[in-house]
Amino acid sequence: MKKLLLVILMAVPVAVTAQSATSGNAEKGKQLFMKQNCYYCHGTTGQGGRDGARIAQTALNVQGLIRYVRKPAGAMPAFTEKILSDQELTDIYAYLKSLPAAKAPKDVPLLLDQVK
Numbered sequence: 001m002k003k004l005l006l007v008i009l010m011a012v013p014v015a016v017t018a019q020s021a022t023s024g025n026a027e028k029g030k031q032l033f034m035k036q037n038c039y040y041c042h043g044t045t046g047q048g049g050r051d052g053a054r055i056a057q058t059a060l061n062v063q064g065l066i067r068y069v070r071k072p073a074g075a076m077p078a079f080t081e082k083i084l085s086d087q088e089l090t091d092i093y094a095y096l097k098s099l100p101a102a103k104a105p106k107d108v109p110l111l112l113d114q115v116k
């Protein structure tokens with residue numbers, strides 16, 4: 001019985017560590033998004049900008065985002081593990097997922113005249 005308890009106690013920290021690797025901290029992610037200049041191309045809220053794609057509410061999953069950022073397809077510079085760890089990219093992912101999706105044109109008051 002004692003042995004079983006020991007095994008359970010040893011398993012708990014492992015489970016906790018594994019979990020923190022898959023869930024990101026949106027607040028940290030926001031800071032990294034600014035610090036690493038993602039905002040320069042993607043806009044401060046990932047809304048897209050002059051050079052970068054709209055990435056707020058990205059359709060990628062977290063693994064897809066990490067893979068993309070390490071090896072981008074087009075005009076985007078690559079960010080290596082040294083610059084941004086997988087955990088930091090997971091935080092950025094949480095930040096992007098916390099942002100509002102694009103508004104429909106009819107919900108933007110300034111555009112209302114054009115949609116009517």
Ligand code: HEC
Nearest residue numbers: 036037038041051052053058065068072073074075076079
């Ligand atoms: C120099 C401009 C630039 C910077 C800086 C930049 N990106 Fe990009 N990013 C782009 C462009 C442009 C694309 C569109 C695809 C392409 O042409 O590479 C893109 C695409 C992406 C995509 C894929 C979008 C999709 O849904 O397919 C993700 C995710 C992304 N960027 C994340 C980031 C993150 C995170 C950072 C900061 C660590 C960053 N980008 C910094 C320009 C940039």
